[in-house]
Amino acid sequence: MSTVYEVADRAGVSTATVSRVIHGSNLVRPDTRERVLAVIEELGYVPDGSAQGLSRRRKDIIGLAALERGTTEVGIEKTSPLFMDELVHAVESVLRGTECSLLLTFGPAGEPFQRRIRSLSGKVDGLLVAEEVMPPGQLRSLARRIPVVAIAGRRDETELDVVAVDNTAGMRALAAHLIEDHGYRRLGFLAGPADSPDARERLEAFRQAVAGHPGCVLAPVLEGDFSEASGAAAARTLLALRPAPEVVACANDQMAIGVLLQFQGSGVAIPGDMAVTGFDDIYASRVVAPQLTTVGQPFRELGHRAAQRLRARIEDRELPQHTEILPTRCAIRASCGCPAPGSR
Amino acid sequence: MSTVYEVADRAGVSTATVSRVIHGSNLVRPDTRERVLAVIEELGYVPDGSAQGLSRRRKDIIGLAALERGTTEVGIEKTSPLFMDELVHAVESVLRGTECSLLLTFGPAGEPFQRRIRSLSGKVDGLLVAEEVMPPGQLRSLARRIPVVAIAGRRDETELDVVAVDNTAGMRALAAHLIEDHGYRRLGFLAGPADSPDARERLEAFRQAVAGHPGCVLAPVLEGDFSEASGAAAARTLLALRPAPEVVACANDQMAIGVLLQFQGSGVAIPGDMAVTGFDDIYASRVVAPQLTTVGQPFRELGHRAAQRLRARIEDRELPQHTEILPTRCAIRASCGCPAPGSR
DNA sequence: CGGGACGTTGTAAGCGGTTACATCCGGGTG
């Protein structure tokens, strides 16, 4: 691996000049620049990121830590956290236009993952954390060391920036549609894991919406882990339940898909015998039949805002704390009982 | 941000000792170790990755560069490269057990992306490149500077390690099923982009399989870009075609799903009026109705092997070059015309 | 023709770790 020194030697200049050329400083005479560039090209020289990071005090890397949910069954391809994938792409596409790169880590909640994030924090200029990857206290102390932006974290954070979506409005609109437009009275809910702030908000919003309509009852309320498998399991529970709800709203799309497929496999017609709804609007929700009625999250926007906010905070650590709530959009499709569109 | 010096000061030891404690060297007296650890805890000290990277000559970061396909239409949520997402998770899960982190970058093929990869190469110990993100020549010169493992790249590479899947066997088996079991005679193919070695192999394998069966004809052969939208577009072309093929095999699942949904939207029954197959076996292919007959890629395995190979090569740059082809598995489901399973 | 100003280039001191090597110290040995 060649170094600045080697380049400087061969070009007959000092390392300072090489550095200036690399960074496009205009205090270099054109012919000197040419000579240096030629050597760089010849050697295939690329500056060492560590050395650069050490010297300027900035690594041009930001981290993204996200929970990986669902059970990792050996031998079985587990379903990946699709929600996160969308986010990763959104964040990456912002960074693409910059010098900054994205360091990624996934993991199941817990001690080891927290340690990993901690050690990762030494390699980055700032960190994006999705959901509750660690207890609030730890998160705050992390945020005291390096810039942190929480994605879909607790909304009541006062020491970190937060970018999240408006679960409440979205879920409320969906509930209103189910109750007012479809006239459902007995509504089931498949909640997400309690350690997800989003999951908690969605359940709470749905609960309140149902409570706001006399004559409506919320039952049963089941809990899953956001995985398709947990949706299927919930469906099996529901199958045995009397009286069955008319609709089951799920805290995310993957569980809704699990419910839907399990029902269909058991001969229950969706939405004829039972309606199902999701939340997130992932790719698969538009692909399943019937198409899933759900609440769309602005993934792209979420990733963009979070990435931009983080970069801003890296620039200026004194920025005032800021919580940003992005709107959601109810996507009424067929699984709730609405007529299927003739074509997509 | 605290440094080793600060920790050393407060603990009343030298930086060498702090370093020893951090790395669990056993030449430190237990009580000294305790004292140092206490200070580290108190300060929330985390060693700086750049400094570490510079000093040991290893950054404990590997990069993954992958193509982002499909058009980025403004205002429209584009479908993400699901295949890559699966791969990312696989790679990340290998790294999880190590000190190493994953630096990610996506981008459309082209000059800017190549430059980005080049600058990224200074921040990592090794690079995983998926498909043909750059011309073979450039790739090789990159590989001369840092360890590179190609995922799903050209199989004939002699200067880099390659990990890929057996497209040929998978596609051949699928074709045999369509021709021999279903008796299709007029087969269409929706190929992937010409810049993908995988896409080329799949087309070629299908072509040969059809040619090997007298009486069978391969027509039409269309080309897409691996996106769902390009599948839908192909379906519209097919709709107008006389005589229409009995089945259209697609070079990946997303295009197959695009074809399938477009057909269904136009009142064509799948597989009744026309059969459709895919390749990859992504999550959505099991969710769509009818379930997609496809060829399964061992994503996990692919990611594992590639990551492991790269780590091995980082350890020992003199390792002999090695190309590894992983088996694929034909997943016969319903979209080819086979009876749908009663339940999943 | 001396001297400032400016444009170009070089020198060298960090940045925050790691680690080879030196040092120190206590205890066992002949």
Added chain:
DNA sequence: CACCCGGATGTAACCGCTTACAACGTCCCG
């Protein structure tokens, strides 16, 4: 009791790059 040995710790060089500052023309002006 001098000596040696080995375990614990400290010292300082070095990793490759950036950058403040110094140095060096050269040109222009008085």
